Amino acid sequence: MSPIDPAAGRGVRSTTTTLDVVLTAVMAAVIAALGVVPPITVGVLGVPITLQTLGVMLAGALLGPVRGMLAAALVVVLALVGLPILSGGRGGLGVLFGPTGGYLLGWVPGALVVGLLARYWAARVRSTAARTVAFAVSAVVGGVLVIYAVGIPWTAVVAGVRLGVSAVGALAFVPGDLVKAVLAAVIAVGVHRGYRKLL
Amino acid sequence: MSLLGTGRPAGPLARVPAAVLVVALAVLGLTTYLVDDVGVLAGSALAGLLALGLSGLRGRAAVRAVVGLIIFVGVVVLVTALTDTAAHALAHGLRLVAVLAFALAVTSSTTSTALLDLIDRGLAPFARFGLPVRRIGLAVTLTVRFVPEIRARYLEVREAQYARGLHNRPVAVLIPLLVRTFTDAEDIAAALDARCWDADQASR
Numbered sequence A: 001m002s003p004i005d006p007a008a009g010r011g012v013r014s015t016t017t018t019l020d021v022v023l024t025a026v027m028a029a030v031i032a033a034l035g036v037v038p039p040i041t042v043g044v045l046g047v048p049i050t051l052q053t054l055g056v057m058l059a060g061a062l063l064g065p066v067r068g069m070l071a072a073a074l075v076v077v078l079a080l081v082g083l084p085i086l087s088g089g090r091g092g093l094g095v096l097f098g099p100t101g102g103y104l105l106g107w108v109p110g111a112l113v114v115g116l117l118a119r120y121w122a123a124r125v126r127s128t129a130a131r132t133v134a135f136a137v138s139a140v141v142g143g144v145l146v147i148y149a150v151g152i153p154w155t156a157v158v159a160g161v162r163l164g165v166s167a168v169g170a171l172a173f174v175p176g177d178l179v180k181a182v183l184a185a186v187i188a189v190g191v192h193r194g195y196r197k198l199l
Numbered sequence B: 001m002s003l004l005g006t007g008r009p010a011g012p013l014a015r016v017p018a019a020v021l022v023v024a025l026a027v028l029g030l031t032t033y034l035v036d037d038v039g040v041l042a043g044s045a046l047a048g049l050l051a052l053g054l055s056g057l058r059g060r061a062a063v064r065a066v067v068g069l070i071i072f073v074g075v076v077v078l079v080t081a082l083t084d085t086a087a088h089a090l091a092h093g094l095r096l097v098a099v100l101a102f103a104l105a106v107t108s109s110t111t112s113t114a115l116l117d118l119i120d121r122g123l124a125p126f127a128r129f130g131l132p133v134r135r136i137g138l139a140v141t142l143t144v145r146f147v148p149e150i151r152a153r154y155l156e157v158r159e160a161q162y163a164r165g166l167h168n169r170p171v172a173v174l175i176p177l178l179v180r181t182f183t184d185a186e187d188i189a190a191a192l193d194a195r196c197w198d199a200d201q202a203s204r
Helices: A018-036 A052-080 A093-097 A101-105 A107-120 A128-159 A163-171 A174-194 B018-034 B038-054 B059-083 B086-109 B112-129 B133-163 B170-194
Strands: none
Touching: A018 A052, A018 B133, A018 B170, A052 A093, A052 A101, A052 A107, A052 A128, A052 A174, A052 B133, A052 B170, A093 A101, A093 B018, A093 B086, A101 A107, A101 A128, A107 A128, A128 A163, A128 A174, A128 B086, A174 B170, B018 B038, B018 B086, B018 B112, B038 B086, B059 B086, B112 B133, B133 B170
16 A cells, blocks of 8 residues: 555644655755755856755745755754765755854754745745746745845844945845745745646 | 764864863854954964864865965955955954864864754753654755755756756756745655654644
8 A cells, every 4th residue: 555645745734754754854855865966057047056955945845844854954954964965065064164164053043934935925825827826925935034134134243344334245146045045945946747746 | 875974083082072062162262252462363273274284184075175265364364454444354354264263173073963953952941841852853965865866856857858958947847846845845745644644733
């Protein structure tokens, strides 16, 4: 008998299935793999963007709040214990004190928020176009606003710069992250169409 | 290709247990961020650099890491000096050198496996409160196992798209990649269930 219960993906469940664990793990593997492949140049911007944050947005958008957040948490832990899975082959505890430390930690609440918005709002929007927009908004709120809300203060504390300075430093990455949010939305809609039992 | 690697870290610091190194880093981190005295900070920076010297980090990896450190600290010191006081710039420069160098030393002197074991041991007592330690262990194992494979598949799908003339279209690569990955997840879960691996079991 198939372990996949079509009703199991929707609504609130009190038990975690084996499939939940495996989905979380492979999503984490996807996020990690996106850190070890080369950045790509997307036409609109002209500069290469790394895809790892896209993976984090997708974790929430595809697996929902709990599994998405846990997938992000898995990657964060694995990166901190030394696996070179962050963009550029970075890893280790030093990342926490570097320029991207807070943004890394922000992946966890970020994926959670994307997941909450995706599951309880975006996934339920009827029209495909509107649903894509809803996913994009979810990705921006969780994948950009929340992550930056953790990253900017963290950098300010760790590097000892003023909050405003840290915020200005983060500005350069916003356009790229907005592009990623749109990509995440298109991909999420496409994946949900191809594999229906997720949210 | 195993992401965890089989390399044994070199250097005298590698002989120190991972737990000790991590605690030392935590103590150093707390000290440097709670204290403002330049003498203490300078001492911490020296301690960090000493640890880095005692770690196994050599060659190109060492050069890259140190250059990265210098650049980052340099930028921070410069920006802080311009937007704040020179004293703050110096203090934070020393702080960053201390923690970044020591953290780098820790990463170079421990294996990821040792650190994961540490986490496992740390979480084990919470199993009685319902923390699904086994599930976590399985998830970690699966993730590490699949990173190289998913990476290889990503590159494969990307090549196939390039061959069709679709360059730089992450959508065209990631949708099939993810659908395939989730379908595989079903198979893996089925295999685990067939071996009576019980996801509801919170602990051994």
